[in-house]
Amino acid sequence: MEWTREAEEAVKSVPFFVRKKVKHRIEKEAVQAGKSRITLSDVRATRKRFLSGEASEITGFQADICFGPSGCPNRAHPGEGLLERLEALLKEADLLNFLKTRVKGPLKYHHEFRVSLAECPNACSQPQIKDVGIIGACRPAVTRQPCTLCMACVSACKEAAVRIDEATKRPVLDFSRCLVCGKCVAVCPSGTLVAGKRGFRVQVGGKLGRHPRLAVSLPGIYSEDQVLEIVADCIALYKAKNTRGERFGELLDTDDLKRLAERHAP
Ligand code: SF4
Ligand code: SF4
Ligand code: SF4
Numbered sequence: 001m002e003w004t005r006e007a008e009e010a011v012k013s014v015p016f017f018v019r020k021k022v023k024h025r026i027e028k029e030a031v032q033a034g035k036s037r038i039t040l041s042d043v044r045a046t047r048k049r050f051l052s053g054e055a056s057e058i059t060g061f062q063a064d065i066c067f068g069p070s071g072c073p074n075r076a077h078p079g080e081g082l083l084e085r086l087e088a089l090l091k092e093a094d095l096l097n098f099l100k101t102r103v104k105g106p107l108k109y110h111h112e113f114r115v116s117l118a119e120c121p122n123a124c125s126q127p128q129i130k131d132v133g134i135i136g137a138c139r140p141a142v143t144r145q146p147c148t149l150c151m152a153c154v155s156a157c158k159e160a161a162v163r164i165d166e167a168t169k170r171p172v173l174d175f176s177r178c179l180v181c182g183k184c185v186a187v188c189p190s191g192t193l194v195a196g197k198r199g200f201r202v203q204v205g206g207k208l209g210r211h212p213r214l215a216v217s218l219p220g221i222y223s224e225d226q227v228l229e230i231v232a233d234c235i236a237l238y239k240a241k242n243t244r245g246e247r248f249g250e251l252l253d254t255d256d257l258k259r260l261a262e263r264h265a266p
Contacts, residue, residue, distance in 0.1 A: 001030060001036065002037045003038045004038065004039050004040065006040040007038045007039055007040050007042065007043045010040050011023055011047075014047060018109050020064060022047055022050050025046050025050055026043055026046040029042070029046055030042055058111070058112065059095075060090075060094070060096030060097070060098065060099050060107075060112055060113065061091075061093075061095045061115070062112050062113070062115070062116075063087050063090055063114075063115045064083075064115075064116050064117070064125055065079055065083045065116070065118075065125060066117065066119055066122075066123075066124040067124060068119030068120065068124075069119070074122055074181070076136040076137055076138040076180065076181050076182040077138055077182075077199060078119060079117040079118075079200070081224065082134070082224045082228075083117055085224060086115055089228055089231060089235075090115065090231075090235075093232075093239075095113050095235070098242075099112075099245055102242050102243060102245045103244065103245035104244070107245075110209075111245045114130040114131045114132075115130060115132045115134070115231065116132075117135075117136075118133070118134070118136065119136035120135070121135055121180070121181050122181075123135060128206050128215050129206040129207060129208050129212070129214065131204070131206070131247065131248035131249065132203070132204055132215075132231055132234050132248075133202070133206055134201070134202055135200060135202075136200055137181075137182075137197075137198065137199055137200060137221045138180055138195050138197075138198050139178070139180045139182075139196045139197040140173055140178070140180075140182065140184050140185050140195065140196060141193070141194055141196025141197075142171055142192060142193060143193075143194055145190050145192045147164070147169060147171060147190060147192040148189065148190050148192075149164060149169060150190075152187040152188065153171055153187060155187075156183040156186070158183075159178060159179055160174075160177060161173060161174045161177035161179075162174070162178075171193055180201070180221065182195060182198075197221050198221075199221040199224075199227075200221065200223075200224075201217060201218075201222075202217070202230050202264075203216060203217045204216055204218065204234055204248070204252065204257070205249035205252040205257070206249060207247045207249040207250070215249070216252075216257055218260060218261055219261055220264060221266070226264065230260070230264050233264075234248065234260075237251070237252075237256060238251065
């Protein structure tokens with residue numbers, strides 16, 4: 001779908017936490033109207049309808065994913081399947097009715113529980129500022145396969161976390177710097193570097209607003225099933241501590257974070 005420059009600019013003024021939903025709605029309505037181009041008036045009309053109907057649009061949660069599944073070459077681990085399972089879990093948690101028991105007055109988008117999935121550490125869907133942020137991970141491992149000394153892994157790593165040891169002529173990984181993006185694995189032609197573990201990193205308690213904070217990372221690289229267990233634990237904790245629709249990050253204290261990290265230790 002083509003967007004005019006004015007339409008692109010106009011949609012940027014939509015509050016960021018509903019921008020994706022509004023963009024999706026604009027494109028859907030344009031398709032239904034048989035249009036192939038979005039103009040400024042399309043944006044204005046849909047935005048007005050969307051925001052005026054806010055109360056009926058609230059679902060109690062937001063779950064999104066970066067543009068990785070559209071073919072991004074940076075994907076460290078695919079998350080589409082997990083997103084579907086997360087949505088099912090969030091629906092089952094009935095967060096909408098829960099929030100109605102906690103929030104005085106009409107529910108707003110900012111009350112919704114937010115989960116965001118990014119398929120690599122570039123984190124385009126901003127998992128660091130969501131209640132639960134999930135990031136695709138590929139942790140490299142060194143095999144016994146001979147290294148051709150092509151240096152592709154060294155060039156690919158933006159973190160300077162891989163080097164070739166001069167004495168052994170083998171790659172050496174520095175996991176204190178490695179972001180588990182898997183780029184070195186993707187470019188290694190010899191199989192010397194392979195994916196040791198693939199899965200997802202999980203961060204909890206991120207938020208913006210008057211007192212912003214970045215989400216705190218849990219210690220492992222988790223499978224889909226493990227991520228779902230963590231999210232279920234987070235929802236349970238959120239419900240147990242929430243009294244007036246606060247964001248998860250406001251409710252989490254140091255002991256909660258410690259317990260979550262211990263319970264989900266690798
Ligand atoms: S987070 Fe990574 S995989 Fe997802 S769109 Fe951004 S660069 Fe691509
Ligand atoms: S996984 Fe990414 S950050 Fe880690 S060593 Fe490889 S390229 Fe560098
Ligand atoms: S990309 Fe693979 S073959 Fe090339 S230097 Fe790195 S480990 Fe060796």
